[in-house]
Amino acid sequence: MTVALTAAEVAAKKDNLWGFTIPITALFGAILGILAGQAAGLGILTGLVAGLVMGAVIAFVLCRFLPRRTGRWAAIIGFAVLGFIFGQLGGALAGAICGAVLGWCAYWLHSGDYRAGVPPYATTRQVLWHNSFLFICGFIFFFLIAPIIIIIPLSFNAQDFFTFTPEMLALKAEGFSTKHYEDFFTNQDWLRPMRNSLIIAPFATVISVTLGTLAAIGLSQSHVPFRQTIMAILISPMIVPLIISATGMFFFYSKMGLWMEDTLGISKSLSGYIKVILAHAALGIPFVIITVTATLVGFDKSLTRAAANMGANPVTTFFKVQMPLILPGVISGGLFAFITSFDEVVVVLFVGAAAQKTLPWQMFTGLREQISPTILAVATILVIVSILLLTTVELLRRRSERLRGMSPG
Amino acid sequence: MSPCNTGDNIMTDATGPMMAADGRPLKASLNRALRRQKLRALALIAPLLVFIMFTFIIPIGQMLFRSVENQIVSDVLPTTVAALENWDAETGQAPDEDVFYALTQDLMVAVEKKQHTRLGSRLNYEMTGISSLFRKSGRSVDDIGEVYADQFIDLDPRWGEAEFWADLMGAEGLTPDMPFEMHPDVFTTFARAAPAYAAFAATIASEDGDDPREEEPWNSVYLALYEDLKEAPKFTNAPKGIEIMSEFAPQVVDFETIDLAAEFADIDEDWVDPAVWQTIQTYAPEFTNGYFLNSIDRQKTPDGAEWRPEDEQIYLKLFWRTMLMSLAITGSCILLGYPVAWLLANLPMRTANVLMILVLLPFWTSLLVRTSAWKVLLQQQGVINDLLVWIGIVADDNRLALINNATGTVIAMTHILLPFMILPLYSVMKTIPPAYLRAAKSLGATNWTAFWRVYFPQSVPGIGAGSILVFILAIGYYITPEIVGGTKGVFISNRIAYHISSSLNWGLAAALGTILLALVLVFYWLYDRIVGIDNVKLGG
Known part of the structure; x- marks a missing residue:
């Protein structure tokens, strides 16, 4: 002031x-x-x-x-x-x-x-530097956000170009159209991958969240033998380059697929989905572990002891006391796992068959071979999805912080 | 970390006498509780650990194993490999008849099992031309020995009957509905024909489901029979088939013979080239370091490992380029991330939270979306070039090449990985009290000194954490370089993918992958030492 x-x-x-x-x-x-x-x-x-x-x-x-x-x-x-x-x-x-x-x-x-x-x-020089610094930061924020924002108007291009046409720059109505969106919502080449993505991602998320939450609770106990090693193994899917995971899974899962088809008599299409779901679940696990462990760090263990003191068995304690408190962390972990699977292309490219083609896969082929402007419409839709996800995660994080603030950590 | 440590709680729960409440000694009781606690924790972790083991660790382990595995040569050409052991490459001569005889037998089986093309492509990685050599030979190898088959059938038409052969070689008391079995004794009588016939019987049974009792043997079996009868060994006891042996042995002496080496040379001159044989001999062992040597631009020669010719050296360069570009990306992430993180850490909470969204939105946006955005922006006819032409910085006929080269990869990946730099930097800078800077200044430091001597050293852990994370992620990237990198901006990952899906040289892909993984794991270990895996932060 x-x-x-x-x-x-x-x-x-x-x-x-x-x-x-x-x-x-x-x-x-x-x-x-x-x-x-x-x-x-x-x-x-x-x-x-x-x-x-x-x-x-x-x-x-x-x-x-x-x-x-x-x-x-x-x-x-x-x-x-x-x-x-x-x-x-x-x-x-x-x-x-x-x-x-x-x-x-x-x-x-x-x-x-x-x-x-x-x-x-x-001094004048300090003022000049201060303001230049703010301008530089502004440019960096611009660099971060502009590429994502710019595809939104481009996706309404009436031409099949990837740049602004003179009509668009003059803001004339004939320069814009929703034809790329119509293409997306009517073309089976895009709808089928969309459906596949929506099948695979939720299943993979459920697997990683269930197993990941259990393990995170286990890891946050005070005496865990080989904690560091176990943690390193569980985080490794995030660190190992995707191409290496994909290559390894390519060989192993093709054998596993044959085994499922021959021994268990599962249809080729179903076994294909199972393979991709398992692979994606493995990739999503580090994110669940990291977010849930972070939430558990602030969890007050005297609450569970209090519950036990009042006669609740461990299962009741978990569902009635611990779960509601760590739920925001679990949900954001789940969202991370979901977006990992929903966004994943390398592993599905190697593990999946054409029947399991997902949305990112279709985008990848589109970008590599016949680049069609529908990709921009899809990209815009995905940007909106990510904005929604980001908002959810932010709200959950604040809620989690509030909850933690209530209980003396 | 939680201040509540359960270890302390046990102590407080059971303070008092040295006996626990149930009358046991306190120490034993504590140990038991601790053990139970450990077991419970492990039981909670176990399902996930097993899951990760099966879906992730084992597949990668198996893949790594492929980088040294080389069973195909000894699997497809077992007897040839054995016969080649006595051959010395130094002589500069093609191997002797025995090796060519073994090759005939092995190749016949391989062709029926359709393995010879796979072996050909495997050996082709080591010496160009072997693939076509095997394919060509596969088409003609069944003619070798035909001259003997004709002569045997001329001698006695029974030799052309499947039934006669089956009786000669088969076990006693075989009924037609039983699968065919060899008689153990014939292996003594017909040292060569019996294994050849056994291979024939097993192959047609497994490949086409045929019964050897209904099929005339391959020409190579007649070749083997001739070799046996020519030598006509004398037996003291009388194993099965000895009467046939003694009946025909005298008659084969005036057979028209063939020179196997010449026959193979007829199919392809390369078969008498010692270099081909040397390659087969070098890659005969079941395990090889050949793929690893290959992936660092060296090759196996009889005199040990040697550098490949200058124009074939690509992998070391590619590794080097991957490292350099990852470093460039890490560097530009530090340059761009540091000011932003500083600003975020020093602004009031409310403003910082709003600006944080600008960092987190790219982080949450699909990788494919960001990559396609850059592909669209950086094109020759794309938005950035259009803008530059429009402003007049760049001439229309001289648009900048921003895509399909290293520039494109570095720009796009800096944008993609920047949040991974900003977030750790931000969380470290949040913990640096602003009072330190003020204190330094009030003690007479200039702005620069205060920053460089007081603030910067405290933010180094954040730079370390962010850099290692960005570097680890960058070094293994595949998608973005593939789309915006062209040929000059690709990483080692793209080469691995190429070997997996296009050239099908899986062993080399596995070796390259192993080296890349080793590199990444070194940095992962460093990260764990410096930052701790527990401290990985996602989204602020």
Whole structure:
């Protein structure tokens, strides 16, 4: 609070509009102007000069005459109108973005907010470094998230291209369509893998969660012989490169499949599913172990002793006392196991037959051989699924922390 | 770790006299309780351990075993391998008639069992051309010995009858519904024809379900018979078939004969090439280090292991490239992950949680989605190139090659593995009190000194944990390099997959896999030592 105040005072004391805010805003304007000039085909120099002038004017007008909120909206609307004249709807959007950036920039510099994160005694170089650092972090976050976000608009492409068409950039309705989604929901080449994935993943999850939770409870006891070795073995499916697991399983499971078909008389298709489910269960186990063990670390063992003291047998104690408390961990472990199986392609590629083709497998073949834009529609759907999963896991984690907070760990 | 330690509880439960409540000595009672506790823990773990053993550890163990296993040569060519033992490659001569005789017999069985092509492709890994040599020979080997078959049948038409052969070789008292069995004595009388006939009988029975009593033997059996009769040994006692032996032995002396080596040379000149035989001899043992030598670009020669020719050395380079690219990926993950983790650890909780979602969303998004996104973005006609052309940094006819090379792999995998770097770094940085930095600064340190001398050393464990995790995951990656790596950006995993599914050189794939696994396990062990497996964190 004091810091912000002092910073504002410092800024207010010397009105640095001409020496600071206007030149820097003009610089930003020039950069945006170069981009806009290039895009509109006016040439770099024209864009640079126009941007420079516009940045300076914006900074002067906004900081001198308009309060913050009004000024920023004015900048956005003004630039949007300007963009609309040059490039219709797409131009308007680009203009609005430019306006927002310049408007924010002008106020941010003029009000002294740019010093909010550093102590008032910081030198110019320190302030510059602090803000560059924030910009760098912003770019890294952009790098993390942009590739995932960008496929969402691309999946509505009306053409079979993997880039934005001019129609899309101009935000024209004919540039967009849901035809790739229609293809996904009507094409058996995609629906069958989808169904297979939805069969295999839940079964694999159930196996890994059941066995994994039991083992995690065993591992969290205070006296476990060879604990370190056992843990290393149980975590190994996560560490061993998938290609090695896949190769090993390829040989072993093909023999096991023959044995199941010949000795047990199981049909070829069923034995194929069993093989993939077992393989995926093995791959999901480390995730269950890790999450459930982490939850059990904070589990108060006096609760089970209290239950036993009051006459509950171990099974009742487990289901009535321990299970409800570790349930969030178990569920997030299960979600991890589910996504591992749902997302897995190397092992199923080697262990499964064509009848067990899963969604990632189909995507993989699609990417390697005949890359079809339907992949982007599938990818978008999967991104939405992962957002839902992430939200669930986050909520569960918070709940688990709350529960743990209640009981003295 | 939980402060509640059950060991202490036992002590508190049973404090007091040295006798436990049930009257036993306290020590024994405690031991029993401890033992029971251990057993209960193990019983809970056991199902999963067994499951992992069967679905994961044993399959991998078996796969590793394939890297040294080499039974196929001695399985398919058992007598040839035995006969070759006396042959010395140094002479520069093709082996003698005995070896070619053994080869005829072995190859006949192998062709019927369709094993000769597999053996051919196995030996082809060691010497190019052997595969076609075996395939070609497989088509013609049944003609060898035909000249003897014709002469025997000319001599006595009974030799052309299946029944006559079966009576000569078969056990006594065989009824037609019993499976055919050899008479033990004929192996003494017909030292060569009997094993040849036995092999014939067993092969047609197992492969086609035929009865030798209804099939005329192969030409190679006549060849064996001729070899026996030619020598016409004298027996003191009279085992089965001796009368046939003495009846025909004098008559074969003026048979038209053939030179087996010449016959094989007729099929393919390579059979008299000592190099082919040397390869067979070198790879005859049941276990070999040949695959491992192969996977480090060396080869077996009579003088021991040698480097392969310069232009055939690919694997060491590939391992080296895999390591370098994994290091590059780890390095760029540190560069990108460190500032972000620092920011997250130092922001107020609420803001940090929101930004954390930007890290966790890629982590939860399907690998295939992220890889396809990069494939779409990095293409020559993709979004990034379009953007660069649009801004004017890159000329339209000179678009950057960002995909199907090492650049594409490094960019895409850095993005994919970055969360694995940020999360451990974040959890370590959370534990570093911000007061340390302030204290350093108030004692007169510059920003840089305070960071480098005070903060950075404390964050090193996080860098270590993240780097090892990223490196382990990167070194074995398959999917992403396969899709965005082209030929220049692939890893050793892609080569393993190629040998498993395309070239079918499983032994070499297993050897490469063993080396890769060993590398990974070294780093896993390091990770366990430095971080502890228990401390692996998933999603914050």
